[in-house]
Amino acid sequence: MNAAHFRNAPRYWRSPLLPGADMVMAEYYDHEFTPHWHDAYTVQVIEAGAECYDYRGGHHVAEAGTVPVINPGELHTGARAVDFGWRYRVFYLPPAFVEDLAREMTGRAASTWFPAAAIRDADLAQRLVIAHNALENDADPLAAETTLIDAVTTLIARHALERPSIVTLASDATRIETMKSRLADDLLAPVTLAELAQTVGLSTFHAARLFTRETGLAPHAWRNQLRIVKALPALRAGASVTEVAAASGFTDQSHFTRHFKRAFGVPPGRWR
Structure with a gap:
């Protein structure tokens, strides 16, 4: 065998x-x-x-x-x-x-x-x-x-055996800003796609599709980018990576480091 x-x-x-x-x-x-x-x-x-x-x-x-x-x-x-x-x-x-x-x-x-x-x-x-x-x-x-x-x-x-004809929504700056505000409101609190979609009266599919098309990032990716930007002052001030990761809403230090490195090319400790 x-x-x-x-x-x-x-x-x-x-x-x-x-x-x-x-x-x-x-x-x-x-x-x-x-x-x-x-x-x-x-x-x-x-x-x-x-x-x-x-x-x-x-x-x-x-x-x-x-x-x-x-x-x-x-x-x-x-x-x-x-x-x-x-x-x-x-x-x-x-x-x-x-x-x-x-x-x-x-x-x-x-x-x-x-x-x-x-x-x-x-x-x-x-x-x-x-x-x-x-x-x-x-x-x-x-x-x-x-x-x-x-x-x-x-x-x-x-x-699908019968390919669907997908409805495309027109640009909607008001809905985009409303979703951004919901995502930015409390970076420590979990948000589901269903909750985000409900704030603008759309299905989960259309909320995610509209947001991604108009911002260039999926909702969770946009929120993580915002978390990273807001973490920079604390890193500059000398706070530890572990403290900054927790205060920014990332699940743990490795999660923060992974996303930070994708954006800046270096780990947060080295950037600091």
Whole structure:
């Protein structure tokens, strides 16, 4: 037996940001899924190895970097497609969540059925992994919710069998300033995308889309940039990086350092 093969090791968890959903991080070696179905959209990202599955009368192979999607209620299997198995991340998304997002995007009921073959879209796979990681690690709720909405709406926009016609909002300086004020009001307090959208009477999809288009940054990225700018005087005055990170609303020093270095090219301690 090859000592380098994956283990049979799944881990399930849930997030309050996505009620009714399950998330899985798993690797499998010799486990085989018998024919079964789920009452959710099963959205997978293969991170290593390869999985094969029987679905809709065909036999499919999903290699690393692909996104197999199983529609609710549809029978399918699952097994390794290479000797050492496969590792993947999975979202089990409630149908209402996916359907409501499609409705927000289009302004009407829209089809959210996906193809049987694994989707080969590296950018989509990366977006899904970012969202999955954010939910797994209890990240800033604004970042987690925004990346989740981004990933799932990208899946719908690019790969639904009936491509949706997305409603585009006109520029709206008043709404942008209102959202900026909400994000800046208390940098220590968590803010969700749903709360931000509610302040301007928009859906989460359109609030995030409008804000990102008009400012060039997603809401959580804009808020983190504001936190960094407001942290500079304390750093100049000699405060420790740990103190500044906590006072600026970052989850910890490493979170602050990571974002600071992206903006300034050096860690905050060296900048100081």
